[in-house]
Amino acid sequence: MNVSDTKKEFPIFDNKVHNNDLIYLDSANSSQKPRVVIDRIYDFYTKEFSNVGRSVHYLAIAATNLYENTRVSVQKYINALDKNEIVFTKGATEAINLVANTFGQKYLEEGDEVLLTELEHHSNYVPWHFLRKSKNIKIEFAEINNDGDITLDSIEKKITNKTKIICVTHLSNVTGAILPIKDIAKLAHSKGIPILIDGCQGAPHLKLDMQDLDCDFYAISGHKMYGPTGIGILYAKKKWLDELPPYQGGGGMIKEVNKNVISYGDLPNKYEAGTMATAQVIAFNESIKFLEKIGIDNIEKHEKELLNYATEILGNNNSINIVGNPKNKGGVISFTIEGVHPHDIATILDEDGVAIRAGHHCCQILHQKLGLPATARVSFGVYNTKEDIDQLDKSIEKCKNIFNLK
Numbered sequence: 001m002n003v004s005d006t007k008k009e010f011p012i013f014d015n016k017v018h019n020n021d022l023i024y025l026d027s028a029n030s031s032q033k034p035r036v037v038i039d040r041i042y043d044f045y046t047k048e049f050s051n052v053g054r055s056v057h058y059l060a061i062a063a064t065n066l067y068e069n070t071r072v073s074v075q076k077y078i079n080a081l082d083k084n085e086i087v088f089t090k091g092a093t094e095a096i097n098l099v100a101n102t103f104g105q106k107y108l109e110e111g112d113e114v115l116l117t118e119l120e121h122h123s124n125y126v127p128w129h130f131l132r133k134s135k136n137i138k139i140e141f142a143e144i145n146n147d148g149d150i151t152l153d154s155i156e157k158k159i160t161n162k163t164k165i166i167c168v169t170h171l172s173n174v175t176g177a178i179l180p181i182k183d184i185a186k187l188a189h190s191k192g193i194p195i196l197i198d199g200c201q202g203a204p205h206l207k208l209d210m211q212d213l214d215c216d217f218y219a220i221s222g223h224k225m226y227g228p229t230g231i232g233i234l235y236a237k238k239k240w241l242d243e244l245p246p247y248q249g250g251g252g253m254i255k256e257v258n259k260n261v262i263s264y265g266d267l268p269n270k271y272e273a274g275t276m277a278t279a280q281v282i283a284f285n286e287s288i289k290f291l292e293k294i295g296i297d298n299i300e301k302h303e304k305e306l307l308n309y310a311t312e313i314l315g316n317n318n319s320i321n322i323v324g325n326p327k328n329k330g331g332v333i334s335f336t337i338e339g340v341h342p343h344d345i346a347t348i349l350d351e352d353g354v355a356i357r358a359g360h361h362c363c364q365i366l367h368q369k370l371g372l373p374a375t376a377r378v379s380f381g382v383y384n385t386k387e388d389i390d391q392l393d394k395s396i397e398k399c400k401n402i403f404n405l406k
């Protein structure tokens with residue numbers, strides 16, 4: 001993979017930050033956007049705009065076809081069995097809320113258990129917490145080991161005859177741990193339990209095959225896949241989408257409405273109420289093409305090289321403590337420097353144009369377990385280079401000097 005050519009496809013890197021080149025190490029938060037995606041939004045609004053699925057005029061039909069083309073591209077990209085297993089949402093958060101809300105309504109009762117892990121993002125905890133409040137369900141957490149990893153064993157230990165769904169991240173946005181989700185799905189299914197995967201960090205970096213992974217639900221965030229904000233995907237096995245009730249009500253999701261009775265539309269309309277993020281969905285097709293052009297195998301290899309290089313450099317720095325050491329790890333490194341608050345690290349790095357994230361990364365359960373109020377985090381994307389990591393290293397040295405650290 002030719003990173004310098006790839007990087008040229010991202011207009012953001014033509015800009016300076018505090019008079020420095022931008023070193024963007026915050027892709028786990030949100031990735032930058034290639035020109036093809038930005039242009040597609042502009043072109044759609046200037047030449048092709050119409051709402052979809054409603055009118056019969058030329059623009060409406062053309063826009064509807066474009067919108068549906070993205071659904072087919074996503075289906076192929078993640079190897080889902082049926083294009084109607086792809087539901088567009090506003091983000092992964094909404095995708096998980098959709099499942100918690102509808103699954104909770106239909107299948108959860110007082111005393112039932114939802115099994116999460118201590119690695120989960122608030123997006124895969126708070127929607128389940130709502131059900132704890134409204135239906136008195138219980139939430140259990142599979143515990144991390146000393147390496148910040150979740151093993152199959154730690155999941156198995158927490159399964160009881162009350163467990164009704166298991167919801168786990170594919171790739172931790174803090175420790176970078178990649179969970180054995182195929183094995184977790186097998187284990188869950190052997191006990192008749194469905195499984196939801198928070199695939200926010202998995203989808204941009206790992207090869208996905210829904211039929212092989214055999215998960216019931218997989219939530220995806222478009223803006224972390226070089227796509228626009230405002231677009232997410234819920235993959236769900238068709239049997240669930242058939243069985244579950246609709247999530248939101250409104251135009252577009254109905255078949256027939258009268259004063260006493262309402263029937264709902266076929267899949268996937270049943271779950272796409274109201275005017276959707278049309279331009280974003282259509283532009284997301286370009287993100288998929290962009291990822292396909294580079295090839296997910298090349299992306300995985302490139303990010304693994306960056307991860308190894310950065311781990312060696314940061315690991316050799318006596319002041320740095322890397323959080324977690326999972327067996328299988330993606331391109332995310334969280335760390336602390338003793339005596340320096342992560343927000344100070346991020347602010348000092350920013351002066352050099354180095355963008356990282358600091359805070360709890362929406363994972364307060366994990367930070368509480370680790371006894372850390374916050375961490376600094378670097379995360380990689382297709383545009384990062386080893387030179388970016390060299391600059392990160394230099395800026396960290398500057399930070400240490402300011403705080404008189406050796």
Ligand SMILES: Cc1ncc(COP(=O)(O)O)c(C=O)c1O
Pocket residue numbers: 028029090091092093094121123124169171172173198200201220221222223232362
């Ligand atoms: C692991 C994880 N889950 C969920 C989310 C929320 O995704 P979205 O912004 O698409 O709602 C994020 C985003 O930070 C994430 O990293």
